[in-house]
Amino acid sequence: MTSVRQLPRLLRIAAVLLRYRLDELVDAAHLFRPLKIIRPFFPKPRADIAVMPRGERLRLALTELGPIFVKFGQILSTRRDLLPPDIAEQLALLQDQVAPFPGAQALAMIEAALGKPIAELYAAFDQKPLASASIAQVHAARLHDGREVVIKVLRPNIAARIQQDIQLLQALGALAQRWHPNADKVRPLDIVAEIENTLRNELDLQREAANASVLRRNFLNSDDMYVPEVFWSHSKESVLTLERVRGIPTDDLRALDAAGIDRIALAEKGVRLFYTQVFRDNFFHADAHPGNIWVDATRTADPRFIALDFGIMGSLPRADQFYLAENFMAMFNRDYRRIAELHVEAGWMPSHIRLDELEAGVRTICEPYFTRPLSEISLGEVTFKLFQMARRYELTLQPQLILLQKTLLNIEGMGRLLHPQIDIWATAKPVLEKILRERYSWRATAKMLRTRIPEWIAGAPEMPGLLHAALKKSVEGQHEVRITSADLRALSDASRANRRSVVPALFGAALLLSAAVLFAFDQHGPRWLGVPLSSEVTMVVALIAFVRARARR
Structure with a gap:
C-alpha cells in the first residue's frame, strides 16, 4: 500500500497525467481509478496537448516528471512485447538530457570518492559538463601524462531518489496487478522488478567499468569496433574515468x-x-x-x-x-x-x-x-x-x-x-x-572436453560407491521417489520413448566414464590435439550412443 509520505509525489503524478490527458490510458487499463474523482478539479488540457497522439503525450509527461521517470520510460520502451507500437516508438525517442548539477559539486564528489585533491588526480578538469543524464553527468579532463579523459560522476543523492521512486512504482504496479484485465500476462510487478534491477546496475559505475573492460578486450586491435580504455586508478562505484574518444553519431x-x-x-x-x-x-x-x-x-x-x-x-x-x-x-x-x-x-x-x-x-x-x-x-x-x-x-x-x-x-x-x-x-x-x-566444431568440442574431463575424473572414484548404494536401496525397497502430478503426466507422455532410449543412454554413460579413465591413464598411446586417441574414440562412440538415445525419444 502507498505510504502517506508518497502521497504528495503521487498527487503530482496524477496532476501531470491529467494535464497530458493520460487518464484515457488509465481508464482503458481499469487502474488508478481515483483519477476519475479528481478529474473535474483540473482544467482541460491546452489545445496543443489535446491534439497530440497518446504516445507523444506520455513521452512529454514522463519528461516533466523527472529523470527517473525518463529512465523508466526508456527501459519500458524495451518491452515491445507488452506495449502498443505507437507508445513503444515514442518512448524509444526519450532523450536522456536533464538539467546539469553544478560542476563544483561534481568536483567535490570526485575528490571524496577517489580520496585525493582534483589537482593531484588530473592536470585539468572542466567544470562545465559535456553531457548530463538522469543517472550521471560527464566532465572532460586531462591526466598528468597528457591523455584526455572523460569522467562520469553519479548525480547527488541519486540512490535515495531512485529508491523513493521505485517504491512508488511498486505501489503503482500493485494497483495495476489488481485492476489490469491482463495482469497475469503483463505482470506489472515483474516489470517494476526488472526496471529496479536495471537502475541499480546503472548506479554502480564500477560494474560499468568492468563491462567496458571486457568489451574492449573482446575487440582489442579490431577493425570493427573501438572501446575506450578504463582508468581503474581513477574509478570507483560513483566515479568512472574513461579515455576520451571522438566520432560521429x-x-x-x-x-x-x-x-x-x-x-x-x-x-x-x-x-x-x-x-x-x-x-x-x-x-x-x-x-x-x-x-x-x-x-x-x-x-x-x-x-x-x-x-x-x-x-x-x-x-x-x-x-x-x-x-x-x-x-x-x-x-x-x-x-x-x-x-x-x-x-x-x-x-x-x-x-x-x-x-x-x-x-x-x-x-x-x-x-x-x-x-x-x-x-x-x-x-x-x-x-x-x-x-x-x-x-x-x-x-x-x-x-x-x-x-x-x-x-x-x-x-x-x-x-x-x-x-x-x-x-x-x-x-x-x-x-x-x-x-x-x-x-x-570437433576442435571446440575437444577443447571443452579437456576442460571438463578433470572434473569428471575427480568425481569418478565416487561413482561405483554411489551406484552400489543406489542399487542396494532399490533391492531393499528403500529407494524413495518424489514425483508431482505434473511430473507424472510428463512421464506418462514420454514413458514409451524413454524405455526405447534408456539402453543406449546407459551405454553412452559407461563409455563416457571409460573415456575419462583412458584420458587419465593412457599416457603412452597415440594422441590427437593433445588428447589420447583411445579416449577420443571412446568419446565419439559415447556421443553416438547419446544421439541414438535422443533420436529414440
Whole structure:
C-alpha cells in the first residue's frame, strides 16, 4: 500500500497525467481509478496537448516528471512485447538530457570518492559538463601524462531518489496487478522488478567499468569496433574515468557523408558486429542507440564503430544461446517445423504443445515476409511477431531474449538508416554459420572436453560407491521417489520413448566414464590435439550412443 509520505509525489503524478490527458490510458487499463474523482478539479488540457497522439503525450509527461521517470520510460520502451507500437516508438525517442548539477559539486564528489585533491588526480578538469543524464553527468579532463579523459560522476543523492521512486512504482504496479484485465500476462510487478534491477546496475559505475573492460578486450586491435580504455586508478562505484574518444553519431548522415564514410560497408559491418557479440562472445552492448554508437571519422576506407556507455550489457545462458542461433538458422532456411521444435526443446514453451499447431502458427507469421525481397525483411520484426504468436501457446517470458530482441531492432534500424537497401539476411547468415561452425566444431568440442574431463575424473572414484548404494536401496525397497502430478503426466507422455532410449543412454554413460579413465591413464598411446586417441574414440562412440538415445525419444 502507498505510504502517506508518497502521497504528495503521487498527487503530482496524477496532476501531470491529467494535464497530458493520460487518464484515457488509465481508464482503458481499469487502474488508478481515483483519477476519475479528481478529474473535474483540473482544467482541460491546452489545445496543443489535446491534439497530440497518446504516445507523444506520455513521452512529454514522463519528461516533466523527472529523470527517473525518463529512465523508466526508456527501459519500458524495451518491452515491445507488452506495449502498443505507437507508445513503444515514442518512448524509444526519450532523450536522456536533464538539467546539469553544478560542476563544483561534481568536483567535490570526485575528490571524496577517489580520496585525493582534483589537482593531484588530473592536470585539468572542466567544470562545465559535456553531457548530463538522469543517472550521471560527464566532465572532460586531462591526466598528468597528457591523455584526455572523460569522467562520469553519479548525480547527488541519486540512490535515495531512485529508491523513493521505485517504491512508488511498486505501489503503482500493485494497483495495476489488481485492476489490469491482463495482469497475469503483463505482470506489472515483474516489470517494476526488472526496471529496479536495471537502475541499480546503472548506479554502480564500477560494474560499468568492468563491462567496458571486457568489451574492449573482446575487440582489442579490431577493425570493427573501438572501446575506450578504463582508468581503474581513477574509478570507483560513483566515479568512472574513461579515455576520451571522438566520432560521429551513427544517425548524423550528413556528417558521415562529408567525412567520406562508406555507409554501405558501415551498415553491413554493424550487422556482422551484432552477431559476433552475441554468438561469438556472448556479451553484447544492449543500449545501441546513435548516442552510444559513434563512427570513427579517421577511417574512411574501412570505417569502424566506437562504443560508449556500458551500463546495460547483455548475455545469454549457453543453452539459450545455442537454441537462439539454431532458431535464426532455421528461419534463414524457412524450416518452420524446426523453429517449433526448438521453442519446445529450449523450454520456452511447455512440452504438451502440439508441434503441428505451433508449426502452423510459425508458418502463418513467417511466410508473408518471404514474399518480399530479402532486403525488406526485418529479422527483429519477425522475431517480435513470433514471440507475440507464441504467447498464445503459453510462451514463458524470457527477459534475456527480450533485451536481445530490442538490441536487434536497434541494430537493424541503424543498418537501414545507413543503407536503406541492406539485405540483413544475406549479411547475417554467413557470419552466424561461421561462428556456429567454429563454436560446435570437433576442435571446440575437444577443447571443452579437456576442460571438463578433470572434473569428471575427480568425481569418478565416487561413482561405483554411489551406484552400489543406489542399487542396494532399490533391492531393499528403500529407494524413495518424489514425483508431482505434473511430473507424472510428463512421464506418462514420454514413458514409451524413454524405455526405447534408456539402453543406449546407459551405454553412452559407461563409455563416457571409460573415456575419462583412458584420458587419465593412457599416457603412452597415440594422441590427437593433445588428447589420447583411445579416449577420443571412446568419446565419439559415447556421443553416438547419446544421439541414438535422443533420436529414440
